[in-house]
Amino acid sequence: MQPDGSLEVENTVRAVLRDVLGLSEERAAAFREDTPLFGALPELDSLAVAGVLTEIEDRLGILIEDDEVDGEMLESFGALTRFAAAKALG
Amino acid sequence: MIESYDWAGGREAMLRFGPDTGPVIIAALPLFEEANRTRAFVVTILRALAERGIASALPDLPGQGESLVPTDRIAVANLRNAFADAARATARRAYSVGIRSGTLLDTSAILAGRWHFAPQTGPELLRELNRVRQTGDGSDFAGNSLSPAFLAELDNAGVEAARTIRLDSDPKDADARFTGAPLWRRAEPDNDPALAALLADDITAWVRACEG
Numbered sequence A: 001m002q003p004d005g006s007l008e009v010e011n012t013v014r015a016v017l018r019d020v021l022g023l024s025e026e027r028a029a030a031f032r033e034d035t036p037l038f039g040a041l042p043e044l045d046s047l048a049v050a051g052v053l054t055e056i057e058d059r060l061g062i063l064i065e066d067d068e069v070d071g072e073m074l075e076s077f078g079a080l081t082r083f084a085a086a087k088a089l090g
Numbered sequence B: 001m002i003e004s005y006d007w008a009g010g011r012e013a014m015l016r017f018g019p020d021t022g023p024v025i026i027a028a029l030p031l032f033e034e035a036n037r038t039r040a041f042v043v044t045i046l047r048a049l050a051e052r053g054i055a056s057a058l059p060d061l062p063g064q065g066e067s068l069v070p071t072d073r074i075a076v077a078n079l080r081n082a083f084a085d086a087a088r089a090t091a092r093r094a095y096s097v098g099i100r101s102g103t104l105l106d107t108s109a110i111l112a113g114r115w116h117f118a119p120q121t122g123p124e125l126l127r128e129l130n131r132v133r134q135t136g137d138g139s140d141f142a143g144n145s146l147s148p149a150f151l152a153e154l155d156n157a158g159v160e161a162a163r164t165i166r167l168d169s170d171p172k173d174a175d176a177r178f179t180g181a182p183l184w185r186r187a188e189p190d191n192d193p194a195l196a197a198l199l200a201d202d203i204t205a206w207v208r209a210c211e212g
Helices: A006-021 A025-029 A046-060 A077-089 B033-051 B076-089 B100-104 B122-135 B148-154 B193-211
Strands: B002-007 B010-017 B024-028 B055-059 B094-099 B113-117 B163-167 B176-178
Touching: A006 A025, A006 A046, A006 A077, A046 A077, A046 B122, B002 B076, B010 B033, B010 B076, B024 B033, B024 B076, B024 B100, B033 B055, B033 B094, B033 B100, B033 B193, B055 B076, B076 B094, B076 B100, B076 B148, B094 B100, B094 B193, B100 B113, B100 B122, B113 B193, B122 B148, B163 B193, B176 B193
Parallel strands: B024 B055, B024 B094, B094 B113, B113 B163, B163 B176
Antiparallel strands: B002 B010, B010 B055
């Protein structure tokens, strides 16, 4: 069972990737748990990562510390969503 | 039309739009990279205001746009004073329109009112600059060399009370919200004429209400 609010977090992360990377609605909607992100999406370079993280912070009202940012959390859509949910939902 | 204005440190360019009479909107772009990402959008808003009979000016501020001032000499006070001098140079009743960190810059000007879209505070900008620096080699901020004094000022740079507009996706307090994507986050500059028209409608109604 998913914790309350996890679908909202997933939708927020999906919308952030769409808005920041300029992806089409269809492309963003097609993201699944195991869809690879960093290294697989050409739009997601290191500067774009900074924008994605800051926008997730603003929309979810969370703070992401620099030492929490690593390749693992950006590996897949599911990993990024789980990281954001753990921060936002506690 | 391209004009210019003088401030204590020199002369900067200023784009002018709309009629020669009536109040004038002085627009402040965000600082640094976000300025490139929102310039076309802001110009679209100012052209839409001109169609609605409202004049505006978009000054280059010291160290921004085409300004020859090097970025490591940027100071919050210089940006604010230059913005105030740009407003004064129009010799008309002025209102500010600030986007993102542009909302930090209208505090010194004598204005009839302030209108802010998606305001970014000084500490929020500082945090973002530090994050951007870490994605590079750590020596500058995405190509901008900034002084330690300026970075320290940002930590205490506040925003004046204003009519505040935000995107639907932004949960912070707002006087009104509109649907759209945060163009200031896009790596490639983009535009949103539909959102620009809605914001121009809001600015027009607000200025007319202030003018009574």
